[in-house]
Amino acid sequence: MSTENTSSPSDKGPTGFITDGQNTLVVEDGHIYKDGQAVGFLFEDGYIKNNNQPLGKQNKLSLIENISPWQFRGIDCQGLEIVLPDEHPGPSGKLEYNAKIYNVINGRVVTEDHKYVGQITDSGEIFVRDKNGEGGKVKVEGTTLLNFTFEGISSTGANCQHQFRRPLYKIDRTYIDNEIIRYFDGFDALNNLQKKYVLETMALWSSCGLLQIVRKSEGDASLGNVKHGVTGVTRVRTGKVSLDKEEFEREVNYYKQHGAMMIVPKNIVDYLEVRLNLVLAHEFGHQVDFVLTSAVQEQVAELYEKKRKSCDKLHPLPDENESPSELLMRQQIEKRHFISGYAKSSAYEYWAESLAAFSIKTTRDHLREFDPVMYDILTNLVLAPTKVLSRVFHENITSLQASLKLGGEFLTGGL
Ligand SMILES: [Zn+2]
Numbered sequence: 001m002s003t004e005n006t007s008s009p010s011d012k013g014p015t016g017f018i019t020d021g022q023n024t025l026v027v028e029d030g031h032i033y034k035d036g037q038a039v040g041f042l043f044e045d046g047y048i049k050n051n052n053q054p055l056g057k058q059n060k061l062s063l064i065e066n067i068s069p070w071q072f073r074g075i076d077c078q079g080l081e082i083v084l085p086d087e088h089p090g091p092s093g094k095l096e097y098n099a100k101i102y103n104v105i106n107g108r109v110v111t112e113d114h115k116y117v118g119q120i121t122d123s124g125e126i127f128v129r130d131k132n133g134e135g136g137k138v139k140v141e142g143t144t145l146l147n148f149t150f151e152g153i154s155s156t157g158a159n160c161q162h163q164f165r166r167p168l169y170k171i172d173r174t175y176i177d178n179e180i181i182r183y184f185d186g187f188d189a190l191n192n193l194q195k196k197y198v199l200e201t202m203a204l205w206s207s208c209g210l211l212q213i214v215r216k217s218e219g220d221a222s223l224g225n226v227k228h229g230v231t232g233v234t235r236v237r238t239g240k241v242s243l244d245k246e247e248f249e250r251e252v253n254y255y256k257q258h259g260a261m262m263i264v265p266k267n268i269v270d271y272l273e274v275r276l277n278l279v280l281a282h283e284f285g286h287q288v289d290f291v292l293t294s295a296v297q298e299q300v301a302e303l304y305e306k307k308r309k310s311c312d313k314l315h316p317l318p319d320e321n322e323s324p325s326e327l328l329m330r331q332q333i334e335k336r337h338f339i340s341g342y343a344k345s346s347a348y349e350y351w352a353e354s355l356a357a358f359s360i361k362t363t364r365d366h367l368r369e370f371d372p373v374m375y376d377i378l379t380n381l382v383l384a385p386t387k388v389l390s391r392v393f394h395e396n397i398t399s400l401q402a403s404l405k406l407g408g409e410f411l412t413g414g415l
Helices: 175-183 192-207 210-218 245-258 279-289 294-314 330-335 347-358 361-370 372-383 391-406
Strands: 015-019 024-028 031-034 037-042 047-050 061-063 071-075 081-084 092-097 100-105 108-110 116-120 126-129 137-140 148-153 159-164 221-224 241-244 261-265 271-276
Touching (some): 126 391, 137 391, 175 192, 175 210, 192 245, 210 391, 221 245, 241 245, 241 279, 245 261, 271 347, 294 347, 294 372, 347 361
Antiparallel strands (some): 024 031, 031 037, 037 047, 047 061, 071 081, 092 148, 100 108, 116 126, 126 137
8 A cells, every 4th residue: 555645755855045134045955055065954844954054063953943034935846835934833733633643843734754744723724735736735624624633832822722523433443434434324234244345345435535525426325125237327317326235245245255356157158257246336436427527428438439349349249149248258358348248238337347446456457457548547536536527526625635645544555
């Protein structure tokens, strides 16, 4: 698993200029130069390691605030603007954000290893440094905030405490699990194997914030008495996902025995079908369809048409046999068109099956191999959602992803 850093690595400092009222010092990747001579190192969190004049010879850390009237202006290695000290200083103390501990120095939210990741104001507003935000920062508020506690003193020296708790949030569970539990109505009534299945197959979508966005826009999921296929075939917007209880139980058992994908015989002799055991992610995929831009929807429809035509030509079935799925002889499996047989049945099922496959590392690797264009669209959905989601969701997903990065929940499984 990897997390995308919200800030630059600590061994590379910012680039810009320090002014002390009279002189200008050049700063390059943290190294401070005066008259061409290296005189110290500036970390992006405002600490300066001095190794020469004018700071004294000892190799200790000083805060830029304490070297008055020094001021730094420049950018970090991601190109985000940095002004040190900040023009509007905030409080100092400790911030616990989604159980991650940060130091706060005059409003700067920083890590032990000198990364400058965000800001907090005296009144408790939280910003994350993020290239997707206006002016290089994103405000985190309302539904995009994770649980946090701040304790310290304000910029004016008064006691300063702030706390936020997400409503309906189980404190002993991560954000990722909490969101999945909110999404799956009736989660608590599932058996352990079913719970594990739900949490495992939906973790990626929860960790990148998309599950929360889609739940609020389209609805949640629950078990019922509906046969699969009702939601997707015609692209009728149904809101909630209703999973057939028996089918769900069968899928969970398949998943346990065979993993996310299996190859099953069909009633035509010698023919096989590739099958995904990811029904919940599949149905979620149908919901996601409705939050995409029409450009992406059209791109998916075109991809599908191309594949279907090629499939009919290269992998025809024996005479008088028909199937909406891609059925293959054993030796054709490795040259198949669709990630699963069912993906051939319509452009909507193609999208839902591809998204389902993307949910789990093993099948995601297959998708990259069989359908690299679709793989790229789905990668954008996680890592650059504003490229594929309708405009109306951009502000929310940007803020939520910034918050999830600050809270250490944005796990992309090595994407
Ligand atoms: Zn479907």
